[in-house]
Amino acid sequence: MPKVASQLPDELGYSLLARRxxxxxxxxxxxxxxSTIDAAKAAFYPDINLMAFLQQDALHLSDLFRHSAQQMGVTAGLTLxxxxxxxxNANLDIAKAESNLSIASYNKAVxxxxxxxxxxASQVQTLAEKNQHQAQIERDALRVVGLAQARFNAGIIAGSLR
Known part of the structure; x- marks a missing residue:
């Protein structure tokens, strides 16, 4: 009979399980x-577009500091x-709901x-027990054959043993 590893590790921790x-x-x-929640929260902050500052009325560097160019830059470059x-808020709520769903899916997977x-592990233990039982049956059968062969050799029983 082939040898079956009947010994499981003493500890099957999460670090081993997490490799799945x-x-x-x-x-x-x-x-x-x-991360989607973080992005949804970040959308609440003002957004400054530096390219909009530079692309508005200030086509020349000298025009950049004119009053009208600065106002257009603030208007076009700052999003509140x-x-x-x-x-x-709806996007944040959706992101939170999706996060809760992903956490629940993760917990289910664990x-x-x-x-x-x-x-x-239960199957390995059951197979190891069956293997031990089968090995004991094999040893007992060999012992019976050995005893029968000894009796035959001693002339106690007649017939042919194969």
């Missing part, structure tokens, strides 16, 4: 969703999300992975 591809993918999905708060490992 499904858990790594779920982990990256959670990280992505958390004052009037978009409803849309921004539970399934733990169940898979527990099931596999």
């Amino acid at each position: 591809a499904d858990l790594q993918a779920a982990h990256w999905y959670v990280e992505s969703s958390l 999300p004052i009037f978009d708060s409803g849309r921004l 539970v399934e992975a733990v169940n898979d490992v527990a099931r596999a």
